Amino acid sequence: MKKTLSVLTATAMTATMLVGCGGGAASSSTAPAPESTADAPASSAAAEPAAEEGKVLNIWCWNDEFQSRFNAYYPEVKEVAEDKSTTTLNNGITVKWTINPNDNNNYQNKLDEALLKQDSAAADDKIDIFLIEADYALKYVDSEYTLDIKKDIGLSDADLANQYQYTKDIVTVDGVQKGTAWQATPGLFAYRRSIAQDVLGTDDPTEVQAALSDWDKFNAVAEKAAAKGYKMLSGFDDSYRTFSNNVSAGWVDGTTVKVDPNMMNWVEQTKTYTDKGYNNKTSLWSDQWAADQGPSGKVFGFFYSTWGINFTLLGNSLATPETEGGKLEVGNGIFGDYAVCQGPQPYYWGGTWICAAAGTDNVATIKDVMYSLTCDAAIMSQITKDTQDYTNCKSAMDAIAADPTFGSAFLGGQNHIALFAEVAPTIDMSNIGPYDQGCNDTFQSCFKDYFNGTVDIDTAKKNFEDQIKVKYPELSSVEWPA
Incomplete structure (x- = not known):
């Protein structure tokens, strides 16, 4: 060690x-x-x-x-x-x-x-x-x-x-x-109520979920959003965890990196979204990505887990967050214009x-x-x-999920804990491995050049192979899905 x-x-x-x-x-x-x-x-x-x-x-x-x-x-x-x-x-x-x-x-x-x-x-x-x-x-x-x-x-x-x-x-x-x-940290899809209303004719979480309940439906809404002048997602990485959490096996088998077919599904979707203008070509944590969550943003929604909603998204959605006595001042941004639904697949982040x-x-x-x-x-x-x-307490979360008086003002009064409580018990960690961080980071980095059109897909794959072998010399090869 x-x-x-x-x-x-x-x-x-x-x-x-x-x-x-x-x-x-x-x-x-x-x-x-x-x-x-x-x-x-x-x-x-x-x-x-x-x-x-x-x-x-x-x-x-x-x-x-x-x-x-x-x-x-x-x-x-x-x-x-x-x-x-x-x-x-x-x-x-x-x-x-x-x-x-x-x-x-x-x-x-x-x-x-x-x-x-x-x-x-x-x-x-x-x-x-x-x-x-x-x-x-x-x-x-x-x-x-x-x-x-x-x-x-x-x-x-x-x-x-x-x-x-x-x-x-x-x-x-x-x-x-x-x-x-x-x-x-179960994940959900956080969407702008006002944009959903314009694109789908409703901002009700149940109805929005019905429109986004699988990837085919999600992609169809992305097309509708683009026709209205909106981006479905902000950037390349937004949907990554939803795909990477739904793979059939871990990254490494023995000394071989095996790229799961679902990772290539992320590549295909993200390339399509980039080429068709369904995203804003941002990267996580960038200034533009953060701005896309605020009052001037035109992005339909963001994949976020628990911490992301009540910390990052809330902070980014306020134009000029101020505090008084430890409490957020409301009304200076788009506080209340977000809601959450389960999205196309369960995941954690x-x-x-x-x-x-x-x-x-x-x-x-x-x-x-x-x-x-x-x-x-x-x-x-x-x-x-x-x-x-x-x-991390099932009994406490179930009690809050069932509490009709509990709600998030930031989410327009919605009890998001109830949705999290449905996802949390389904999280499966059987595919976790010691190479996850390096493989995830390198995979995203190498394919951004492909999304931006500076390299073709074969070059992006070769770059991933080369970089992962440098990062982990003990790994001898990379296999791609047929």
Whole structure:
């Protein structure tokens, strides 16, 4: 594993398409959160740490999303430093936050370097908790650098029973679970109500879903939208996760990269959309892509999972977002003009997992953090009610889904949790693999030249083959579907 981390650290990798449930940089979330933990539910598993526990709990992450959740909802928080660099717990432990943005694989590179020095680091400098994403989860889960959250940390099957199964599967190797998540990330299709009304004659989510329930229907609506002067999607990557989550097998078999036929379906659709003007030729996270979600945008809709709707889309849809007392000022953009439906296929996108680092001297505190922020139904429910994020607790989400008084003002009063609750149990992680991030990033990058017409499809394929072999020298060949 040390050799693997060294190789991966030295390998130049593109930034992951998923940037941490809301942004690749260490920027503040737009979601409102309580100003203190005074009203947060108490953890039923709270316990004083063992006497031998370390005085510092080092947590590594790539943005401040988990930091904000921790400071707002972990019941044992006593005080947060003005610059947010540290958090003091009731038991006297100081939480030290190390935040390295994801851009250009920066977070993983620095994390790898630190983990390789973990054995020789001073006790209060050792990493205790670090966060990972689905695209590269197996790199850390299938290693000696992460602890078994049951055997080593002490969480029980009963503690974890209410979590969605796929969130456990992602971080499980040979029956050993190495992480736990506070959120589940099923995906939906978020569309502009006003554009749907113009194109389809309705903005009702049930009727819009009927018009978009498979790819043939989706493509037909794209043609209608274009005739009205709209783009169906913003860019090349928007539908990617919907296709990549519905493949028949993983990327790699032995030492061979096998490109699934559904990936070529994405290529074919995206080329068609580009040539016919059904998209705006943007890339995820670009300025134009963000602008397409705002008041001046002419795009029918966007594929987004839970974090994307309540963080990224909400932020981009406001012309000049302002806050007062932690709450968004409404009315300065197109707040309320979006709604969501299931779209043509179920999928998931992203998520964040909490891992305990081998060598930690804060096991009891880590157990309490993991329990409180990923297992406690009351806390999970409160996070969703406050932030509209979809948390990893089936009973809590089912209750909110059935609540006739719950709705998102941003989505025109729609209870989007009800739709997420239908998708989350269907997520299948059987095709996840350790090469997902590199293969996904490289595949998208190489085919953008084809979409733009600067290379033909055979050249795009050859570029993918060449680049993936450089990125992963142990992979000997690439097979394409007939």
